[in-house]
Amino acid sequence: MQRHLISAADLTRDDAVLILDTAEEMARVADRPIKKLPTLRGRTIVNLFFEDSTRTRISFEAAEKRLSADVINFSAKGSSVSKGESLKDTAQTLEAMGVDAVVIRHGASGAPYRLANSGWIDAAVVNAGDGTHQHPTQALLDAFTMRRRLIGPDAGLGQDLEGKRITLVGDVLHSRVARSNVDLLHTLGAEVTLVAPPTLLPVGVETWPCEVSYDLDSTLPKSDAVMMLRVQRERMNAAFFPTEREYSRRYGLDGDRMARMPEHAIVMHPGPMVRGMEITAEVADSDRCTVVEQVANGVSVRMAVLYLLLGGNEPAVTHPRTEEK
Amino acid sequence: MSKILIRGAKVLGGEPQDVLIDGGTIAEVRAGLSAEGAGRAGGAHDVTVVEADGKVLLPGLVDLHTHLREPGREDSETVLTGTRAAASGGYTTVFAMANTFPVADTAGVVEQVWRLGREHGYCDVQPIGAVTVGLDGRKLAELGAMHESAAGVTVFSDDGKCVHDAVIMRRALEYVKAFGGVIAQHAQEPRLTEGAEMNEGVVSAELGLGGWPAVAEESIIARDVLLADHVGSRVHICHLSTAGSVEIVRWAKSRGIQVTAEVTPHHLLLTDELVRTYNPVYKVNPPLRTERDVMALREALADGTIDIVATDHAPHPHEDKDCEWAAAAMGMVGLETALSVVQETMVDTGLLDWAGVADRMSVKPARIGQATGHGRPVSAGEPANLTLVDTAYRGLVEPAGFASRSRNTPYEGRELPGRVTHTWLRGKATLVDGKLT
Numbered sequence: 034m035q036r037h038l039i040s041a042a043d044l045t046r047d048d049a050v051l052i053l054d055t056a057e058e059m060a061r062v063a064d065r066p067i068k069k070l071p072t073l074r075g076r077t078i079v080n081l082f083f084e085d086s087t088r089t090r091i092s093f094e095a096a097e098k099r100l101s102a103d104v105i106n107f108s109a110k111g112s113s114v115s116k117g118e119s120l121k122d123t124a125q126t127l128e129a130m131g132v133d134a135v136v137i138r139h140g141a142s143g144a145p146y147r148l149a150n151s152g153w154i155d156a157a158v159v160n161a162g163d164g165t166h167q168h169p170t171q172a173l174l175d176a177f178t179m180r181r182r183l184i185g186p187d188a189g190l191g192q193d194l195e196g197k198r199i200t201l202v203g204d205v206l207h208s209r210v211a212r213s214n215v216d217l218l219h220t221l222g223a224e225v226t227l228v229a230p231p232t233l234l235p236v237g238v239e240t241w242p243c244e245v246s247y248d249l250d251s252t253l254p255k256s257d258a259v260m261m262l263r264v265q266r267e268r269m270n271a272a273f274f275p276t277e278r279e280y281s282r283r284y285g286l287d288g289d290r291m292a293r294m295p296e297h298a299i300v301m302h303p304g305p306m307v308r309g310m311e312i313t314a315e316v317a318d319s320d321r322c323t324v325v326e327q328v329a330n331g332v333s334v335r336m337a338v339l340y341l342l343l344g345g346n347e348p349a350v351t352h353p354r355t356e357e358k
Numbered sequence: 359m360s361k362i363l364i365r366g367a368k369v370l371g372g373e374p375q376d377v378l379i380d381g382g383t384i385a386e387v388r389a390g391l392s393a394e395g396a397g398r399a400g401g402a403h404d405v406t407v408v409e410a411d412g413k414v415l416l417p418g419l420v421d422l423h424t425h426l427r428e429p430g431r432e433d434s435e436t437v438l439t440g441t442r443a444a445a446s447g448g449y450t451t452v453f454a455m456a457n458t459f460p461v462a463d464t465a466g467v468v469e470q471v472w473r474l475g476r477e478h479g480y481c482d483v484q485p486i487g488a489v490t491v492g493l494d495g496r497k498l499a500e501l502g503a504m505h506e507s508a509a510g511v512t513v514f515s516d517d518g519k520c521v522h523d524a525v526i527m528r529r530a531l532e533y534v535k536a537f538g539g540v541i542a543q544h545a546q547e548p549r550l551t552e553g554a555e556m557n558e559g560v561v562s563a564e565l566g567l568g569g570w571p572a573v574a575e576e577s578i579i580a581r582d583v584l585l586a587d588h589v590g591s592r593v594h595i596c597h598l599s600t601a602g603s604v605e606i607v608r609w610a611k612s613r614g615i616q617v618t619a620e621v622t623p624h625h626l627l628l629t630d631e632l633v634r635t636y637n638p639v640y641k642v643n644p645p646l647r648t649e650r651d652v653m654a655l656r657e658a659l660a661d662g663t664i665d666i667v668a669t670d671h672a673p674h675p676h677e678d679k680d681c682e683w684a685a686a687a688m689g690m691v692g693l694e695t696a697l698s699v700v701q702e703t704m705v706d707t708g709l710l711d712w713a714g715v716a717d718r719m720s721v722k723p724a725r726i727g728q729a730t731g732h733g734r735p736v737s738a739g740e741p742a743n744l745t746l747v748d749t750a751y752r753g754l755v756e757p758a759g760f761a762s763r764s765r766n767t768p769y770e771g772r773e774l775p776g777r778v779t780h781t782w783l784r785g786k787a788t789l790v791d792g793k794l795t
Contacts, residue, residue, distance in 0.1 A: 120682050141684035142555075142566040143636030150635070151680075164684070166566030209566060236571070237563030 037149040037158040038338055041169040041217040046193055049220055053177050054190050055337035056330070062099065063333065070336075072344050073102035076133045081123070082161070083109040083139045088304060088328065089161050089171075093136050096335035100344075105132070120144060121153045128154040134343055135159070142166035142209075157342050165207050171303055172213035174334040176221055178327050179258050182299050195222035200252050202228045202284060203262030203311050204273075206235050210303045211262060215243050228252050230284065232273045233264075249284055253293045260301040261286050261311045277310060287313040291321065299323050360404045361385070362785065363396050367410035367746060369736045371712025377415060379742040382784035386738050408780060410746055416716045418450025418743035418781060420723040420732050421693065422513070422542070422620060423596060423668035426452070426483070428474065429467070430459025435673035435763050437474035440693070441481040443671070443762035445788035447693040448745035448778035449481055451724065451732045452671075456488040457518040463488035463499035465507035472509035480788050484729055487511040489530050489541060493519050498530060505537045512728045515542035517596055518643075520578060522548050527582060531591035540618075540726065542594040543582050545603070546644065550574035555683060557630040557645040565633060567683065570645045572600040579603050583610035583617050592616040594726055597670050599625045599644040601654035608663045618726050620668035621655050623699035624690055628652075628768060638679045638686030639768050642672070659718060660709040666723045669696045673764030691762050695755060697747060698774040705749075706775060712749075731784075746780035753777065761794060 035043060044052070062068055078097045082090050090106065097104045107127065124135065134157040137145045142164030149158040162168040180189040183197055199218050205211040205227050218225045225243035227234065238245055246252050253259065264284075266277060274280045291300065300312075300322040308314050316322060362379040369375050369387065376391035377384060386396075393405045421444065427435035435443075437454075444452045454471050456462035462471060468485040475483025487504035491497045493516045504511040514534060521527045521543060530541050551574045556562050558569025579595055583606065586593040595607065598619045610617045624642060629649050632640045640646060658664040672689025679686055700719065704710040710718070724733025734740040752775050757765040781789035788795055 119677065119680075120685070121680060139682065141682045144682040144684075146636045147682050164566050212564070212566060235563035236558050236569060237560040240560045241563070 036342065038169050038342065039146050039149055039158065039160045040167045041172040041213040044169070044217065044220060046220050049173070049176065049217060050191060050193055052173055052334065052337050052341060053180060055341060056173070056177050056333040057186060057190060059336040059340070060330070060333040063329070069099050069101060071101050072340055073097070073100040075103070076343055077103045077105065077131055078134045078136060078339065079105040079107055079127050079132045081107045081127065081135050081137045083137070083144070084162070086138050086162065089138060092328070092331040093161060093335050095332045096339060099332070100336055100339060102339070120148065121151070124148055124154045128156055132156050134339065136161050138162045140164055159338060159342065162209055164209065166209050166212065168209040168213045169217070170331070170335050170338055171210050172217040173338065174327055174331040175214055175260065175301060175303070176217055177330045177334050178301065178323050179299070181330070182323060183257055183297070193221040194218060197223045197257045198226070198255055199223050200226045200228055200256040200259045201262060202249060202259060202286070204233045204264045204268065205229045205238065205262065206233045208262050214260065215241050219243065226252055226256070228284065230274055233268070249290065250293065253290055254295065256294055256298055258299045258301055259286065259294060260303070262303070263305065263307055264311050266307070266310065281310060285311050285313065286316050288315040291316050291319065301327060303327070360406060361396055362406045362408060362782070362787070363391060363393055364408045364410050364415065364746065365391070367413055367415035368712070369415045370716050371414050374410070374412060377736065379782065379785050382742055384736065384738055384740050384742050387736060408746070412750070413779065414712050414747045414749050415736060416448070416712065416745045416747060417720040417733055417736055418745050418783065419448045419697065419719045420451040420727070420729055421449050421669050421671065421696070422453045422666060422723040422727050423517070424452040424454055424671045424693065425457070425673065425689070426454045426471065427458065427673055429470065434675050437471060437483060438478045439761065439763040440671070440673070441475060441478055441483060442794050443691070443693040443760065444481040445781045445783070445794060446761045446778065447695070448697050448747065448781050449693060450743040450745070450781065450783045451482040451484060451729045452693070453484045453486050453513055453727055455517045456486050456515060457493060461488050461492050462486065463491050463493070465500065465503040468504050468509040468511050469507050479783070479786070480794070481783060482729070482732070484727060485509045485511055486513045486515050486517070486542065489514045489516045489521050490526060495519060495521055495523055495526060498526070498533065501530070501534055501539065502537065505539060512537070512539045513542055513594070514539055515544065515596065517542065517544045520544050520546040520548060522578070524581060524585070528585050528589060531586055531593060532589045535591055538728070540592050540594050542596050543578065544596050545575045545578035545582070547574040547578050555641070556633050557647050559630065559648060561630045561633055565636070567633070572602050572647070575600055575644060576602040576606055579606050583607070583615050586617060587613065587615045592618070595619040597622050597625065597644055597668070598655070598664060599647050599651065601651045604654050604658040604663055608658070611663065618665040619663070620666045621659055621664045622670045623667060623692055623696045624768060625655055626652060626659070626703040627699050632768070636683050638681065638683050639690070639766055641683060641686050641688050642690050643688040656703055656707070656709055659704060660714070665718070666726065667696065667700055667719050668723065669693050673762055674766045675764065679766050689766065691760070691764050691767050694760050694762060695767060695769050695774065697778060698776045699769070701749060701776040702774055742782050742785040744782045745778055748777045748779050749775065751775065751777040
């Protein structure tokens with residue numbers, strides 16, 4: 034494992050499988066009456082959020098607390114950042130307070146990379162989403178969810194996603210989730226197809242390790258998992274698509290379309306969902322949809338990442354897994 | 359004024375000759391001049407001898423595109439520090455861009471900048487006037503007043519912004535014909551580049567940075583060469599950066615359209631792959647492009663499709679680059695490394711000889727900007743604006759040694775060839791043995 038987690042592309046297959054396996058161990062902790070491990074006791078983690086994000090911040094916070102870390106939440110709103118303090122000064126101020134790791138969410142692509150590589154601070158940096166670049170823990174929790182659902186929690190241990198057909202649908206252009214997922218799923222051996230109107234695909238996507246299609250209906254029967262990406266209504270004002278209704282008709286997932294997916298195939302969404310836009314309530318609330326599971330898995334995966342980055346060599350869980358069986 | 363004898367200089371890279379400077383003028387150029395002979399010929403003057411020892415002697419370089427930042431951003435550069443940087447880089451004239459605070463859109467501001475250049479005496483400063491009031495693209499600035507001022511402005515540009523309104527561009531092109539002016543266009547279609555942070559392509563797709571598509575430059579160049587043709591005016595294209603732009607300019611020239619174009623040193627050497635570091639020192643406008651563009655630009659500079667090299671020297675204070683990519687300012691300093699980059703990319707690759715370098719970095723830019731007395735042949739009777747280059751030198755770029763007030767160079771720690779050792783402005787040494795006077 035590297036010292037930082039900036040991009041899903043930085044993970045090797047073995048790194049990624051190790052994180053997923055560790056996350057399975059962490060998930061078992063959640064089933065205990067006391068959901069807490071002493072692993073990161075005495076370590077301080079700051080959640081440095083320059084962008085509004087309730088669910089990601091809470092997920093990291095829950096993960097940190099279950100590992101017994103001391104947690105500082107820093108939100109840019111109402112802070113010295115809004116008074117013009119630079120990222121560098123903010124980071125150095127936090128480090129001076131003895132922070133071991135910085136979990137950063139930033140609106141500017143590359144901000145976590147700069148933080149990790151500019152020599153400003155020594156702490157480990159975890160990217161919790163930067164601009165339209167990367168969101169590696171989201172990709173990990175998605176992969177974790179796919180492995181559990183498509184292979185199984187125990188059968189999946191040590192496994193990657195070789196041969197699984199994963200379809201991502203929606204606003205790829207503005208999506209860090211899509212970029213991270215393409216990178217990680219490719220590393221894990223999955224076959225990825227992106228489906229979007231051409232306006233919402235970046236120029237240069239042809240070099241990505243995936244297929245690209247403009248046609249959702251022809252892709253659905255060949256999918257083991259379909260991940261719907263959020264499409265902001267405002268995009269329509271910049272002429273990315275004509276109307277909300279036309280978008281829904283061509284690229285939204287409703288009950289009819291879901292019926293064309295294979296029996297075992299699952300529907301995923303990183304949230305927050307725009308019901309009626311990219312996904313209908315019927316699909317969102319069906320038991321094929323893993324959106325709530327993804328949230329729960331997010332905590333386990335983030336525990337695994339923080340443990341592996343900060344915890345070092347001791348076993349994550351104090352007793353062997355076999356005893357729990 | 360005393361005399362200077364430069365001994366054994368390869369004039370424009372040719373056979374070694376001796377060059378005698380008397381006052382502000384080149385007195386003699388031939389092999390076998392002696393200090394004693396030079397002294398006798400001119401009477402009782404002292405003769406300073408400079409042993410060129412195989413270095414290359416060029417006419418003083420002329421930069422058609424420099425940001426001196428004064429007035430308004432003296433924290434990044436002043437006319438003094440900028441012209442010292444220019445002299446260090448071998449320049450004897452720089453054209454100062456209009457995007458200062460206040461904007462150089464009146465006779466008063468251009469005269470101030472021009473006068474500061476004269477007072478400091480390191481390098482002639484020829485101000486460029488804004489095309490539109492406040493660079494906002496709506497109303498023509500008083501171009502005639504700037505031309506008639508002491509600064510004698512002939513080049514007009516809204517650089518930093520594109521004159522995007524086709525009617526305003528047409529009128530500007532027409533209007534400056536009355537006094538032989540030229541419009542230098544920063545070709546950037548504004549709607550296509552909203553939120554643009556780097557070249558749009560494979561790398562931007564991966565990095566999630568806003569794309570600056572080549573077509574945003576090319577569409578404006580295509581429009582403007584057609585406009586220039588229609589109204590019979592002359593247009594100059596600033597910092598041309600794409601292979602497609604080269605094709606359009608090549609086509610326009612083949613049709614006899616009066617278009618000239620410049621390329622920056624950084625677009626001849628660097629590509630958008632460097633943006634993968636998210637280091638804002640590589641953030642520049644127009645952005646670094648692809649390897650294919652770089653090769654097309656080199657070829658176009660060699661065959662004359664691109665007329666000149668201009669630095670787009672854009673100083674910024676440290677804090678404006680020591681931050682995340684999105685928050686960083688766009689631009690790179692270039693005056694002190696331009697000749698080295700041109701040697702690396704054009705001379706050492708065999709694309710251009712030193713006479714060609716003199717043409718692209720002195721003769722042609724002086725002609726486009728009508729800088730009289732600059733870009734002249736190195737021969738008797740001409741003004742002694744000269745640059746002596748140690749072309750055998752190779753060394754690491756060390757920003758700490760820059761004369762510029764700013765350090766935002768993309769070449770820190772990179773090994774580059776060539777070093778300017780001497781610069782003379784009308785016979786007065788501004789740089790001696792690599793040190794400013």
